[in-house]
Amino acid sequence: MTDTPLDQLGPVDYVVVEFPAGQSSFTGEMIDELISLVDAGTIRVIDVLILTKNEDGSVDALELSDLPQLGELEKLEAQLAELLAADDVEHLAAAMDPGSTAGVLIWENLWAAGFASAARRSGGQLIADGRIPIQAILASIEADLALDAQEV
Template sequence: MTAETTLEAMGPVDYLVLEFPAGAQNFHGEVAAELARLSEAGTIRVLDLLILIKDADGSVDAMEIDDLEQLDEIRALETEIAEILAAEDVELLAEAMLPGSVAGVVVFENTWAGPFGAAARRAGAQLIASGRIPIQAIAASVEAELAAEEEGN
């Protein structure tokens, strides 16, 4: 498969940053098992996986997942990791972190959407907008609608 063919069939790429308070990081267990399950099922393909540590003074240290022995649950994903985040990306992501916290960063391809995207591109379409609605915003909207309905009754 050529690089052009691979890119043609590639789904959208997203990233998540999961922040844990100092001393409370938990990158194993249920979180790691679910990430592995999504990857094994073909729903996502992990492209990069990092651990960020932000000291109280604001300095940041980034570690690749293979540097951490205790994360065996995610180690199986190593063969898929492309390490695409640059130092500048790490700095930008760390800006969202609180001092003294630890975060896991996962960059992943939404492989489920690849065939749809490829079909759209072959049909001459191009993606001109995309976004994500945070679940908190949806919950607030539903709650506001329910409150409005209760006031109206």
């Protein structure tokens, strides 16, 4: 995966992006954005999977290296760690709807590696992290706007 010593790694995140049945239109825009983040040194891609959940609930998982035409992703493929095990795939696919396809992306946050390393050298350890879904932020903003409108 990397020649970086473990004590210098940045935080690692993942996302699962689901496309409903018949609506997976990979235009290349997501790939362009991913390549831009890698080229800028913002992230290091650790693993990429494509999951397909069949109507019977079974799941097919493809590693990036299994895809016939990688295009721009070819330069990432050589660096991948294939980190996820079968249990991980099963857990991630549990949230998917039958007939859907999902992309799983795992990356290291290179932008935060220095801070994370300094925290570890200082004796700190990560005890919690999280992410606020954009849908929750939008709902909060809409609720505040509705409340402001009622007060007028």
